[in-house]
Amino acid sequence: MLRTRFRRLAAGAAVAVVGLGALTACGAGGDDEASSGPAKLRFLSLAWQKESLQVNKDLVAKWNAEHPDIQVEYVQGDWNSVHDQLLTSFEGGDAPDIVHYEASSIGEFSKQGYLADLSDLVSDDLKGQIDKGIWDTATVDGKVTGVPFLLESQVVIANKKLLDAAGVAVPPADGGWTWDEFQTNAQKLTKPGQYGAAWALKSPTNRVLNLALNYDGTFFYGDGRRAEVKVGDGEKEIPKRIHDMLYTAKSASPEALGMSGADTLPGFFGGKYAMLPGSVSLRQQMVEQAPAGFEWVTLPPLKGLSAKQAANPQTLSVSADSKHKKQAAQFLEYFLNPTNMAALAKGDWLVPTGKQANEELVKLTAGKQGWDVAAASAKDLTVAPFQQADGYPEWKTKYATPALQQYFANKITIDQLGTQLVDGGKQVSR
Numbered sequence: 001m002l003r004t005r006f007r008r009l010a011a012g013a014a015v016a017v018v019g020l021g022a023l024t025a026c027g028a029g030g031d032d033e034a035s036s037g038p039a040k041l042r043f044l045s046l047a048w049q050k051e052s053l054q055v056n057k058d059l060v061a062k063w064n065a066e067h068p069d070i071q072v073e074y075v076q077g078d079w080n081s082v083h084d085q086l087l088t089s090f091e092g093g094d095a096p097d098i099v100h101y102e103a104s105s106i107g108e109f110s111k112q113g114y115l116a117d118l119s120d121l122v123s124d125d126l127k128g129q130i131d132k133g134i135w136d137t138a139t140v141d142g143k144v145t146g147v148p149f150l151l152e153s154q155v156v157i158a159n160k161k162l163l164d165a166a167g168v169a170v171p172p173a174d175g176g177w178t179w180d181e182f183q184t185n186a187q188k189l190t191k192p193g194q195y196g197a198a199w200a201l202k203s204p205t206n207r208v209l210n211l212a213l214n215y216d217g218t219f220f221y222g223d224g225r226r227a228e229v230k231v232g233d234g235e236k237e238i239p240k241r242i243h244d245m246l247y248t249a250k251s252a253s254p255e256a257l258g259m260s261g262a263d264t265l266p267g268f269f270g271g272k273y274a275m276l277p278g279s280v281s282l283r284q285q286m287v288e289q290a291p292a293g294f295e296w297v298t299l300p301p302l303k304g305l306s307a308k309q310a311a312n313p314q315t316l317s318v319s320a321d322s323k324h325k326k327q328a329a330q331f332l333e334y335f336l337n338p339t340n341m342a343a344l345a346k347g348d349w350l351v352p353t354g355k356q357a358n359e360e361l362v363k364l365t366a367g368k369q370g371w372d373v374a375a376a377s378a379k380d381l382t383v384a385p386f387q388q389a390d391g392y393p394e395w396k397t398k399y400a401t402p403a404l405q406q407y408f409a410n411k412i413t414i415d416q417l418g419t420q421l422v423d424g425g426k427q428v429s430r
Contacts, residue, residue, distance in 0.1 A: 038071045039324040041331065044086075044096040046077045046314075049284075052347035059335055059343075070327045072098075090114040090319075097322040098331065103137035103148060104312045104387050110140035116318040117143040121329035126336065129354035133382030138315050140388075146315030149336050150344065151351040153280045153301055153377035154210060154309055155370070156182070160295035162189055162274040173372040176300030176307060179214070179241055186251040189274035198256035198264045198273035199242055204404040205396045209386050211238045214304030219421070220385040220392065227389035229425025231418035237304065239407060240414055247410055257408050261285075269294060277302075280377065283370045284349040298370025301377050309377075310384035313353055346371075351378045391428030399424025 047056040060074045075096060077085070083105060089095040090109060099106075099115075109115050122144075127135070130148060138146035156176075163170060166188045171177055177185065186196030201207065209219055217234035220227040245252035253273060256264055261278040262285060268276055269291055276282065286296050301307045316336070318328045334340070341357035342364060351374050352358055358375040365371040386392050403420040406412045412420070 038069045039327045041070065041072045041098060041322070041324055041328055042075050042096040043072050043098040043331070044075045044077045044082075044100055046079050046082060046100045047348070048079070049348060052344065055343050055347040059340055063331060063334055067330075070324075070330065072331055093321060095319045095321060097319055097324060097328050099317045099319065100314065101146070101317065102312055102314050103146060106138065106146050106315055106317055107140050107388065109317075110143065110145040114320055115145035116320045116322065116325050117145060118147060118318060118329065118332075119144045121318070121325060122147060123333060126333060126354075129338070129356055131353075131355075131379070131382075134311055134313060134353050136383040137311050137313055137387065146317040147332055147336060148311075148313035148315050148353045149341055150314040150348055151311055151353055151378055151381050153351055153374070153381055154207065154277065155280050155282075155301055155373060155377060156299035157268075157276040157278060157282055157286060157370075158297050158299055159268065159271065159274050160297045162194070162271065163297070166274075170297050171300060173300060173367070174376045176303055178303045182302050183241065183245060183249065183251070186245060186275065187249050190249075190251040194271060195253040195273050196251040197245060197275045197277060198253045198259070198267065199245070199277060199408075200259045200261045200264050201242075201257050201405075201408055202260050202263075203401065204408060205400040208238055208242075208404060209384065209400075210310040211302075213308040213310055213382070213384055214238065214302065214306060216305055218385045220389040220425075223388075226429065227385065227391065227425075228429065229395065229422050231421050235421075236414055236418065239404065239417065243408060243410070243414070246408065257405075265289060275299075280351060280370070280374045281349040283374070287369055298373040300373050301380060307377075307380040309381055310387060311381035312387060313381075314348075314350075351375060351381075353378065391425070394428045395424050399427070 043060065045056050047053050057074055060072050064071050077100065082101065086095065086099065086109065095114065106115060126147070134148045135144060138144060138148050168185045168188055189196035212219065212235055215234045215237040217237060219229055219231065219235050221230050222228050242252070246254055261276065261282050264273060264276055265285055267273050283298060290296060301309060316332055318325050322328055336354070338354055338356035338360050341352045341354050342361040345352040345357065345361055346364065352361060358378055362372050362375050400421055403417055407414065407417040
Protein backbone atom coordinates (compact mmCIF):
# COMPACT_ATOMS: atom_id res chain seq x y z
CA MET A 1 0.00 0.00 0.00
CA LEU A 2 1.03 3.66 -0.14
CA ARG A 3 2.06 3.78 3.43
CA THR A 4 3.12 7.42 3.25
CA ARG A 5 -0.44 8.37 4.01
CA PHE A 6 -1.57 9.59 7.41
CA ARG A 7 -2.26 6.16 8.89
CA ARG A 8 1.43 5.39 9.33
CA LEU A 9 1.71 8.46 11.53
CA ALA A 10 -1.48 7.75 13.38
CA ALA A 11 -0.59 4.16 14.06
CA GLY A 12 1.90 5.06 16.76
CA ALA A 13 -0.83 6.66 18.80
CA ALA A 14 -3.41 4.04 18.01
CA VAL A 15 -1.60 0.92 19.19
CA ALA A 16 1.07 -0.04 21.65
CA VAL A 17 4.48 -0.99 20.30
CA VAL A 18 5.53 -4.51 21.16
CA GLY A 19 9.22 -5.28 21.13
CA LEU A 20 9.96 -8.27 18.96
CA GLY A 21 13.17 -9.20 20.71
CA ALA A 22 11.14 -11.22 23.19
CA LEU A 23 9.46 -13.33 20.53
CA THR A 24 10.92 -16.82 20.80
CA ALA A 25 8.35 -18.94 19.02
CA CYS A 26 10.54 -19.71 16.02
CA GLY A 27 13.79 -20.81 17.54
CA ALA A 28 16.51 -22.45 15.48
CA GLY A 29 15.98 -24.77 12.55
CA GLY A 30 13.76 -24.47 9.52
CA ASP A 31 11.66 -27.66 9.40
CA ASP A 32 8.42 -28.52 11.14
CA GLU A 33 9.24 -30.46 14.28
CA ALA A 34 7.08 -32.81 16.28
CA SER A 35 6.58 -31.77 19.90
CA SER A 36 4.33 -32.58 22.79
CA GLY A 37 1.26 -30.39 23.05
CA PRO A 38 -0.13 -28.02 20.43
CA ALA A 39 1.99 -26.22 17.87
CA LYS A 40 2.40 -22.65 19.10
CA LEU A 41 2.63 -19.80 16.62
CA ARG A 42 3.07 -16.09 17.09
CA PHE A 43 1.31 -13.76 14.67
CA LEU A 44 2.63 -10.21 14.43
CA SER A 45 -0.26 -8.01 13.26
CA LEU A 46 -0.01 -4.36 12.22
CA ALA A 47 -3.76 -3.75 12.29
CA TRP A 48 -4.49 -0.50 14.10
CA GLN A 49 -7.93 0.84 13.22
CA LYS A 50 -10.65 -0.08 15.71
CA GLU A 51 -12.72 -2.26 13.40
CA SER A 52 -9.67 -3.87 11.83
CA LEU A 53 -8.16 -4.67 15.24
CA GLN A 54 -11.37 -6.35 16.32
CA VAL A 55 -11.64 -8.45 13.15
CA ASN A 56 -8.01 -9.61 13.48
CA LYS A 57 -8.39 -10.58 17.12
CA ASP A 58 -11.75 -12.27 16.57
CA LEU A 59 -10.36 -14.41 13.74
CA VAL A 60 -7.41 -15.52 15.88
CA ALA A 61 -9.74 -16.37 18.75
CA LYS A 62 -12.05 -18.34 16.47
CA TRP A 63 -9.12 -20.24 14.96
CA ASN A 64 -7.81 -21.17 18.40
CA ALA A 65 -11.23 -22.41 19.50
CA GLU A 66 -11.52 -24.61 16.41
CA HIS A 67 -7.89 -25.82 16.27
CA PRO A 68 -6.69 -26.93 19.71
CA ASP A 69 -3.64 -28.56 18.13
CA ILE A 70 -2.42 -25.27 16.53
CA GLN A 71 -2.58 -22.27 18.84
CA VAL A 72 -1.88 -18.76 17.58
CA GLU A 73 -0.84 -15.91 19.84
CA TYR A 74 -1.82 -12.46 18.60
CA VAL A 75 1.05 -9.96 18.95
CA GLN A 76 0.42 -6.26 18.33
CA GLY A 77 2.97 -4.47 16.16
CA ASP A 78 3.29 -0.90 14.92
CA TRP A 79 3.85 0.43 11.41
CA ASN A 80 6.24 3.12 12.61
CA SER A 81 8.80 0.80 14.15
CA VAL A 82 8.20 -2.66 12.74
CA HIS A 83 10.99 -2.63 10.13
CA ASP A 84 13.82 -2.13 12.59
CA GLN A 85 12.24 -4.50 15.11
CA LEU A 86 11.86 -7.22 12.50
CA LEU A 87 15.44 -6.79 11.34
CA THR A 88 16.67 -7.19 14.90
CA SER A 89 14.49 -10.22 15.56
CA PHE A 90 15.42 -11.94 12.28
CA GLU A 91 19.11 -11.42 12.92
CA GLY A 92 18.68 -12.67 16.48
CA GLY A 93 16.79 -15.80 15.40
CA ASP A 94 13.71 -15.00 17.47
CA ALA A 95 11.25 -13.63 14.89
CA PRO A 96 7.49 -14.27 15.00
CA ASP A 97 6.21 -17.19 12.97
CA ILE A 98 3.74 -15.11 10.95
CA VAL A 99 4.52 -11.55 9.88
CA HIS A 100 2.13 -8.87 8.65
CA TYR A 101 3.87 -6.23 6.50
CA GLU A 102 3.76 -4.89 2.92
CA ALA A 103 5.12 -6.12 -0.40
CA SER A 104 7.57 -3.28 -0.99
CA SER A 105 9.22 -3.90 2.38
CA ILE A 106 9.53 -7.68 2.54
CA GLY A 107 11.92 -7.85 -0.43
CA GLU A 108 14.89 -6.96 1.74
CA PHE A 109 14.06 -9.73 4.21
CA SER A 110 13.38 -12.17 1.38
CA LYS A 111 16.80 -11.58 -0.20
CA GLN A 112 18.45 -12.18 3.16
CA GLY A 113 16.68 -15.52 3.53
CA TYR A 114 14.52 -14.58 6.50
CA LEU A 115 11.17 -15.46 4.91
CA ALA A 116 9.94 -18.89 3.84
CA ASP A 117 9.03 -19.68 0.24
CA LEU A 118 5.26 -20.20 0.29
CA SER A 119 4.99 -21.53 -3.26
CA ASP A 120 4.29 -25.10 -2.13
CA LEU A 121 2.64 -24.20 1.18
CA VAL A 122 -0.44 -22.31 -0.01
CA SER A 123 -3.27 -24.01 -1.89
CA ASP A 124 -4.01 -23.72 -5.59
CA ASP A 125 -7.38 -22.27 -4.63
CA LEU A 126 -5.78 -19.33 -2.78
CA LYS A 127 -3.29 -18.85 -5.60
CA GLY A 128 -6.12 -18.73 -8.12
CA GLN A 129 -8.06 -16.12 -6.17
CA ILE A 130 -5.29 -13.53 -6.59
CA ASP A 131 -4.10 -12.18 -9.95
CA LYS A 132 -0.54 -12.93 -11.05
CA GLY A 133 0.37 -9.24 -11.15
CA ILE A 134 -0.42 -9.02 -7.43
CA TRP A 135 1.49 -12.22 -6.60
CA ASP A 136 4.47 -10.73 -8.44
CA THR A 137 4.68 -7.92 -5.89
CA ALA A 138 5.57 -10.48 -3.22
CA THR A 139 7.81 -12.67 -5.38
CA VAL A 140 11.58 -12.27 -5.05
CA ASP A 141 14.08 -14.32 -7.06
CA GLY A 142 11.30 -16.73 -8.00
CA LYS A 143 10.18 -17.28 -4.39
CA VAL A 144 6.78 -16.23 -3.09
CA THR A 145 7.54 -14.88 0.37
CA GLY A 146 4.26 -13.20 1.20
CA VAL A 147 0.55 -13.66 0.58
CA PRO A 148 -0.85 -10.29 -0.66
CA PHE A 149 -4.25 -9.63 0.90
CA LEU A 150 -5.08 -5.89 1.05
CA LEU A 151 -4.65 -3.31 -1.71
CA GLU A 152 -4.82 0.46 -1.98
CA SER A 153 -5.87 2.13 -5.21
CA GLN A 154 -6.06 5.78 -6.24
CA VAL A 155 -9.60 7.02 -6.94
CA VAL A 156 -11.41 10.38 -6.96
CA ILE A 157 -13.74 11.53 -4.19
CA ALA A 158 -16.24 14.11 -5.42
CA ASN A 159 -18.87 16.49 -4.04
CA LYS A 160 -22.07 15.15 -5.58
CA LYS A 161 -24.04 18.41 -5.33
CA LEU A 162 -21.30 20.36 -7.11
CA LEU A 163 -21.12 17.74 -9.88
CA ASP A 164 -24.89 17.91 -10.35
CA ALA A 165 -24.88 21.70 -10.43
CA ALA A 166 -22.22 21.69 -13.16
CA GLY A 167 -23.99 18.99 -15.18
CA VAL A 168 -21.16 16.49 -14.64
CA ALA A 169 -22.41 12.89 -14.63
CA VAL A 170 -20.96 10.29 -12.26
CA PRO A 171 -19.29 7.46 -14.24
CA PRO A 172 -20.14 3.80 -13.50
CA ALA A 173 -18.04 1.83 -11.01
CA ASP A 174 -16.33 -0.19 -13.71
CA GLY A 175 -15.76 2.63 -16.20
CA GLY A 176 -13.93 5.73 -14.99
CA TRP A 177 -13.10 8.92 -16.83
CA THR A 178 -10.09 9.32 -19.06
CA TRP A 179 -7.56 11.89 -17.92
CA ASP A 180 -8.84 14.23 -20.63
CA GLU A 181 -12.40 13.89 -19.30
CA PHE A 182 -11.22 14.45 -15.73
CA GLN A 183 -9.35 17.61 -16.68
CA THR A 184 -12.31 18.91 -18.71
CA ASN A 185 -14.72 18.26 -15.86
CA ALA A 186 -12.36 19.86 -13.35
CA GLN A 187 -12.48 22.99 -15.48
CA LYS A 188 -16.29 22.89 -15.55
CA LEU A 189 -16.24 22.72 -11.76
CA THR A 190 -13.92 25.71 -11.38
CA LYS A 191 -15.35 29.13 -10.63
CA PRO A 192 -14.55 32.01 -8.28
CA GLY A 193 -13.97 30.57 -4.82
CA GLN A 194 -14.09 26.98 -6.06
CA TYR A 195 -11.45 24.74 -7.66
CA GLY A 196 -12.32 21.66 -9.67
CA ALA A 197 -9.72 19.57 -7.83
CA ALA A 198 -7.19 19.58 -5.01
CA TRP A 199 -4.06 17.50 -5.51
CA ALA A 200 -2.59 16.77 -2.07
CA LEU A 201 1.08 16.44 -2.98
CA LYS A 202 2.98 16.76 0.28
CA SER A 203 4.58 13.39 -0.58
CA PRO A 204 4.33 13.31 -4.39
CA THR A 205 6.67 10.49 -5.47
CA ASN A 206 4.60 7.41 -4.74
CA ARG A 207 1.49 8.99 -6.23
CA VAL A 208 3.21 10.09 -9.43
CA LEU A 209 4.95 6.74 -9.94
CA ASN A 210 1.78 4.79 -9.22
CA LEU A 211 -0.29 6.80 -11.68
CA ALA A 212 2.50 6.87 -14.28
CA LEU A 213 1.55 3.31 -15.20
CA ASN A 214 -1.55 4.86 -16.81
CA TYR A 215 0.81 5.90 -19.62
CA ASP A 216 3.32 3.03 -19.38
CA GLY A 217 5.73 5.24 -17.44
CA THR A 218 7.92 2.99 -15.29
CA PHE A 219 10.91 5.25 -14.46
CA PHE A 220 13.11 2.26 -13.55
CA TYR A 221 14.52 0.03 -16.29
CA GLY A 222 16.57 -3.08 -15.54
CA ASP A 223 16.86 -5.23 -12.42
CA GLY A 224 17.89 -4.74 -8.82
CA ARG A 225 20.85 -2.49 -8.16
CA ARG A 226 21.49 -2.20 -11.89
CA ALA A 227 18.11 -0.54 -12.50
CA GLU A 228 18.49 2.69 -14.47
CA VAL A 229 16.18 5.70 -14.19
CA LYS A 230 14.85 7.00 -17.51
CA VAL A 231 12.33 9.79 -18.03
CA GLY A 232 10.59 9.68 -21.41
CA ASP A 233 7.17 10.75 -22.62
CA GLY A 234 5.37 8.11 -20.54
CA GLU A 235 7.08 9.22 -17.34
CA LYS A 236 6.39 12.91 -18.01
CA GLU A 237 2.67 12.55 -18.77
CA ILE A 238 1.23 12.54 -15.23
CA PRO A 239 3.41 15.37 -13.86
CA LYS A 240 2.60 17.47 -16.94
CA ARG A 241 -1.14 16.94 -16.59
CA ILE A 242 -1.17 17.86 -12.90
CA HIS A 243 1.05 20.88 -13.61
CA ASP A 244 -1.31 21.97 -16.39
CA MET A 245 -4.27 21.83 -14.00
CA LEU A 246 -2.35 23.99 -11.53
CA TYR A 247 -0.91 26.68 -13.78
CA THR A 248 -2.55 26.61 -17.23
CA ALA A 249 -6.17 25.63 -16.71
CA LYS A 250 -5.96 26.76 -13.08
CA SER A 251 -8.55 24.14 -12.20
CA ALA A 252 -6.54 22.70 -9.29
CA SER A 253 -5.72 24.51 -6.06
CA PRO A 254 -2.04 25.49 -5.62
CA GLU A 255 -2.47 25.68 -1.84
CA ALA A 256 -3.15 21.93 -1.66
CA LEU A 257 0.37 21.12 -2.89
CA GLY A 258 1.81 20.98 0.63
CA MET A 259 -1.14 19.07 2.08
CA SER A 260 -1.82 15.44 2.87
CA GLY A 261 -5.12 13.92 1.83
CA ALA A 262 -6.64 14.50 5.26
CA ASP A 263 -5.55 18.18 5.20
CA THR A 264 -7.80 18.87 2.21
CA LEU A 265 -10.99 17.72 3.92
CA PRO A 266 -12.06 21.01 5.54
CA GLY A 267 -11.85 22.77 2.17
CA PHE A 268 -13.63 19.88 0.47
CA PHE A 269 -16.48 19.87 2.98
CA GLY A 270 -16.69 23.66 2.66
CA GLY A 271 -17.12 23.55 -1.13
CA LYS A 272 -13.68 24.97 -1.92
CA TYR A 273 -12.63 21.86 -3.87
CA ALA A 274 -15.07 19.79 -5.92
CA MET A 275 -12.91 16.69 -6.32
CA LEU A 276 -10.12 15.02 -4.33
CA PRO A 277 -7.90 12.56 -6.22
CA GLY A 278 -6.56 10.27 -3.49
CA SER A 279 -6.46 6.94 -1.75
CA VAL A 280 -9.47 4.66 -1.70
CA SER A 281 -9.09 4.66 2.10
CA LEU A 282 -10.07 8.35 2.14
CA ARG A 283 -13.66 7.13 2.07
CA GLN A 284 -13.36 6.37 5.76
CA GLN A 285 -12.88 10.05 6.56
CA MET A 286 -15.88 10.85 4.38
CA VAL A 287 -18.06 8.55 6.49
CA GLU A 288 -16.65 9.68 9.82
CA GLN A 289 -16.13 13.41 9.25
CA ALA A 290 -18.48 14.67 6.54
CA PRO A 291 -21.09 17.16 7.82
CA ALA A 292 -24.70 16.04 8.02
CA GLY A 293 -26.33 16.15 4.60
CA PHE A 294 -23.04 16.28 2.69
CA GLU A 295 -23.32 14.16 -0.47
CA TRP A 296 -20.14 12.55 -1.78
CA VAL A 297 -19.36 9.88 -4.35
CA THR A 298 -16.36 7.72 -5.20
CA LEU A 299 -15.27 7.93 -8.83
CA PRO A 300 -13.24 5.09 -10.41
CA PRO A 301 -9.50 5.34 -11.16
CA LEU A 302 -8.60 7.57 -14.09
CA LYS A 303 -7.56 6.08 -17.43
CA GLY A 304 -4.73 7.02 -19.76
CA LEU A 305 -3.55 4.31 -22.14
CA SER A 306 -4.88 2.07 -19.36
CA ALA A 307 -6.11 2.39 -15.79
CA LYS A 308 -3.12 0.46 -14.41
CA GLN A 309 -1.66 1.51 -11.09
CA ALA A 310 1.18 0.14 -9.00
CA ALA A 311 0.14 -2.27 -6.28
CA ASN A 312 1.83 -2.40 -2.90
CA PRO A 313 -0.37 -4.84 -1.00
CA GLN A 314 -0.22 -5.67 2.65
CA THR A 315 1.17 -9.18 3.04
CA LEU A 316 1.37 -12.09 5.43
CA SER A 317 4.66 -14.01 5.51
CA VAL A 318 6.09 -16.99 7.39
CA SER A 319 9.50 -16.85 9.03
CA ALA A 320 12.10 -19.13 7.46
CA ASP A 321 13.13 -20.18 10.98
CA SER A 322 9.64 -21.18 12.09
CA LYS A 323 9.40 -24.73 13.39
CA HIS A 324 5.82 -24.92 12.18
CA LYS A 325 5.66 -23.61 8.62
CA LYS A 326 2.92 -25.99 7.50
CA GLN A 327 0.72 -25.08 10.44
CA ALA A 328 1.40 -21.39 9.82
CA ALA A 329 0.31 -21.85 6.21
CA GLN A 330 -2.88 -23.55 7.40
CA PHE A 331 -3.64 -20.52 9.54
CA LEU A 332 -3.02 -18.20 6.57
CA GLU A 333 -5.46 -20.19 4.44
CA TYR A 334 -8.10 -19.79 7.14
CA PHE A 335 -7.33 -16.16 7.93
CA LEU A 336 -7.50 -15.22 4.25
CA ASN A 337 -10.49 -17.23 3.08
CA PRO A 338 -12.89 -15.07 1.04
CA THR A 339 -15.26 -14.21 3.89
CA ASN A 340 -12.46 -13.35 6.29
CA MET A 341 -10.50 -11.37 3.69
CA ALA A 342 -13.60 -9.33 2.91
CA ALA A 343 -14.03 -8.55 6.61
CA LEU A 344 -10.36 -7.56 6.93
CA ALA A 345 -10.63 -5.23 3.93
CA LYS A 346 -13.81 -3.62 5.24
CA GLY A 347 -12.17 -2.99 8.60
CA ASP A 348 -9.22 -1.24 6.93
CA TRP A 349 -11.21 0.53 4.14
CA LEU A 350 -8.98 -1.13 1.55
CA VAL A 351 -9.43 -3.55 -1.35
CA PRO A 352 -9.13 -7.32 -0.92
CA THR A 353 -6.82 -9.09 -3.38
CA GLY A 354 -9.07 -12.14 -3.68
CA LYS A 355 -11.68 -12.16 -6.43
CA GLN A 356 -14.33 -13.94 -4.35
CA ALA A 357 -13.57 -11.70 -1.36
CA ASN A 358 -14.21 -8.71 -3.59
CA GLU A 359 -17.59 -10.09 -4.59
CA GLU A 360 -18.51 -10.84 -0.98
CA LEU A 361 -17.45 -7.36 0.13
CA VAL A 362 -19.70 -5.67 -2.42
CA LYS A 363 -22.61 -7.85 -1.27
CA LEU A 364 -21.80 -7.20 2.38
CA THR A 365 -21.84 -3.43 1.88
CA ALA A 366 -24.52 -3.37 -0.84
CA GLY A 367 -21.99 -1.35 -2.87
CA LYS A 368 -22.49 1.69 -0.62
CA GLN A 369 -19.73 4.08 0.51
CA GLY A 370 -17.86 3.46 -2.73
CA TRP A 371 -17.20 -0.22 -2.08
CA ASP A 372 -18.32 -1.16 -5.59
CA VAL A 373 -15.74 1.25 -7.04
CA ALA A 374 -13.07 0.04 -4.62
CA ALA A 375 -13.66 -3.59 -5.54
CA ALA A 376 -13.65 -2.89 -9.29
CA SER A 377 -10.31 -1.05 -9.03
CA ALA A 378 -8.45 -4.22 -8.01
CA LYS A 379 -8.28 -5.52 -11.58
CA ASP A 380 -5.93 -2.73 -12.68
CA LEU A 381 -3.41 -3.01 -9.85
CA THR A 382 -0.11 -4.68 -10.68
CA VAL A 383 3.60 -4.79 -9.84
CA ALA A 384 5.70 -1.82 -10.97
CA PRO A 385 9.46 -1.85 -11.69
CA PHE A 386 10.26 0.85 -9.15
CA GLN A 387 8.98 -1.36 -6.35
CA GLN A 388 11.69 -3.93 -7.01
CA ALA A 389 14.58 -1.54 -7.63
CA ASP A 390 17.12 -1.71 -4.81
CA GLY A 391 17.89 2.01 -4.92
CA TYR A 392 14.29 3.24 -4.97
CA PRO A 393 13.92 4.28 -1.29
CA GLU A 394 17.09 6.39 -1.42
CA TRP A 395 16.20 7.86 -4.84
CA LYS A 396 12.71 8.74 -3.65
CA THR A 397 13.89 10.52 -0.50
CA LYS A 398 16.99 12.32 -1.76
CA TYR A 399 16.12 13.13 -5.35
CA ALA A 400 12.59 12.42 -6.58
CA THR A 401 10.55 14.06 -3.84
CA PRO A 402 12.51 17.37 -3.82
CA ALA A 403 12.53 17.50 -7.63
CA LEU A 404 8.80 16.84 -7.95
CA GLN A 405 8.03 19.39 -5.26
CA GLN A 406 10.04 21.99 -7.20
CA TYR A 407 8.25 21.12 -10.44
CA PHE A 408 4.78 21.27 -8.93
CA ALA A 409 5.72 24.60 -7.32
CA ASN A 410 6.52 25.83 -10.87
CA LYS A 411 10.19 26.42 -10.03
CA ILE A 412 11.69 24.09 -12.66
CA THR A 413 10.62 22.87 -16.11
CA ILE A 414 9.54 19.35 -17.02
CA ASP A 415 12.90 18.80 -18.74
CA GLN A 416 14.78 19.96 -15.66
CA LEU A 417 12.65 17.59 -13.60
CA GLY A 418 13.63 14.72 -15.89
CA THR A 419 17.32 15.60 -15.64
CA GLN A 420 17.22 15.68 -11.84
CA LEU A 421 15.43 12.34 -11.65
CA VAL A 422 17.89 10.68 -14.04
CA ASP A 423 20.94 12.15 -12.30
CA GLY A 424 19.60 11.02 -8.95
CA GLY A 425 19.20 7.52 -10.32
CA LYS A 426 22.85 7.47 -11.32
CA GLN A 427 23.86 8.44 -7.79
CA VAL A 428 21.97 5.61 -6.08
CA SER A 429 23.11 2.96 -8.59
CA ARG A 430 26.81 3.53 -7.94
